[in-house]
Amino acid sequence: MGVVPKTRTPGSPSGPNSPGRPGRPGRPEPDPRTDTPSEPEDAPHWHDEPTIGGGRLNWLRAGVLGANDGIVSLAGLVIGVAGATTDHRAILFSGIAGLAAGALSMAVGEYVSVSSQTDTEKSMLAQEADALARMPHAELAELAAIYVGKGLDPQTAATVAEQLTAHNALAAHAEVELRIDPDELTSPWQAAFASLVAFTLGALVPVLVIVIAAPEIRVFATALAVVLALAATGLTSARLSLSPWPRPLLRNVIGGLVAMGITHWIGIAIGRLA
Numbered sequence: 001m002g003v004v005p006k007t008r009t010p011g012s013p014s015g016p017n018s019p020g021r022p023g024r025p026g027r028p029e030p031d032p033r034t035d036t037p038s039e040p041e042d043a044p045h046w047h048d049e050p051t052i053g054g055g056r057l058n059w060l061r062a063g064v065l066g067a068n069d070g071i072v073s074l075a076g077l078v079i080g081v082a083g084a085t086t087d088h089r090a091i092l093f094s095g096i097a098g099l100a101a102g103a104l105s106m107a108v109g110e111y112v113s114v115s116s117q118t119d120t121e122k123s124m125l126a127q128e129a130d131a132l133a134r135m136p137h138a139e140l141a142e143l144a145a146i147y148v149g150k151g152l153d154p155q156t157a158a159t160v161a162e163q164l165t166a167h168n169a170l171a172a173h174a175e176v177e178l179r180i181d182p183d184e185l186t187s188p189w190q191a192a193f194a195s196l197v198a199f200t201l202g203a204l205v206p207v208l209v210i211v212i213a214a215p216e217i218r219v220f221a222t223a224l225a226v227v228l229a230l231a232a233t234g235l236t237s238a239r240l241s242l243s244p245w246p247r248p249l250l251r252n253v254i255g256g257l258v259a260m261g262i263t264h265w266i267g268i269a270i271g272r273l274a
Contacts, residue, residue, distance in 0.1 A: 063194035063198040064198065064233055064236050066106050066194065066195035066197075066198030066199040066202065067198040067201055067202035067233050068233045069102070069106060069202065070099070070102060070103070070198065070200065070202030070203035070204075070205075071202040071203065071206065071226055071230055072226075072230070072256045072259050073098065073102050073203065074098055074099055074102065074203035074207055075205075075206035075222060075223075075226040075256065075259070075260050076259045076260055076262075076263035077095065077098040077263070078091055078094065078095045078206050078207060078210045078222065079206070079210070079219055079222055079223070079260050079263055079264045080263035080264055080267035081094045082210060082218060082219055082222075082264070082267065083263075083264045083267025083268040085271060086215060088215075091211065095206075095207035095210070095211065096207070098203070099199075099203040102199055103195075103196050103200045103203065106195040106199045107193070107196035107199075110188070110192045110194075111189070111191065113191075114186050114187075114188040114191040117186065118185055118187075118188060121178075121180050121185055122185070125170065125174055125178070125180060125182055128170060128174055128177070129170050132170060132173065136165075136169075140161055140165055142173075143161040143164070143165065143172065143177070144160075144161040146177065147160055147161060170182060171183070205225055205226065205229045206225065206226055209221050210222040219264065222260075223257070223260055226260065227253055230249075230252040230255075231249050231253055233252055234251065234252035234253065235249060237252075
């Protein structure tokens with residue numbers, strides 16, 4: 001008895017997606033060459049978050065660094081003194097003196113540093129403004145050439161350069177050529193004040209804890225308070241830089257513990273020699 005071959009009616013479904021087979025009946029397999037996953041139009045993106053202007057970000061970072069310096073510096077100082085002596089007044093006076101000296105030193109150093117940076121930026125802006133006044137066509141051609149180097153075709157680059165120059169010539173050239181935003185120059189007074197206040201607030205943590213805590217637990221209590229404070233500044237630093245938080249946090253905490261440990265053992269050694 002012969003075997004009758006099966007025939008398929010033209011247009012009838014067949015293959016792995018035909019009805020009656022497991023899987024997704026009647027649905028064609030996606031083509032990875034042409035089919036791309038759809039993305040919601042309102043999908044969040046990191047640069048959609050609120051941002052902070054460059055100048056304000058600079059002095060906020062100066063504040064975070066100032067707080068971190070205050071915590072570590074004064075923790076090392078008072079724990080080192082506590083390792084050398086149990087005199088409550090000596091620990092308190094050394095903490096107050098270190099706080100005042102450190103806060104003023106931070107403020108002056110930040111003011112001098114930021115003032116030098118701002119003076120340099122202002123000088124560069126003045127030279128660029130003078131060049132725009134003396135040879136505007138050459139500066140326009142230079143700006144267009146920069147955009148060509150970034151990937152624009154010459155005609156588009158020339159149009160962009162002309163429109164930006166017409167809107168604000170100095171800002172257009174400063175941002176592209178000098179990497180300076182004329183409206184976001186950092187204020188040295190803001191940076192100095194932020195460092196002064198932040199250092200003082202950070203330094204108060206170890207000073208107050210070691211003075212208030214009972215003598216038998218003062219070192220442990222100070223170390224614990226410092227770890228928590230350094231974790232807070234590490235998280236704040238990560239938030240400002242939009243970076244993952246574990247590395248800044250661990251860096252802050254481990255560095256603070258090492259500083260406290262070294263100064264405490266130095267204080268103990270000095271106390272035994274005295």
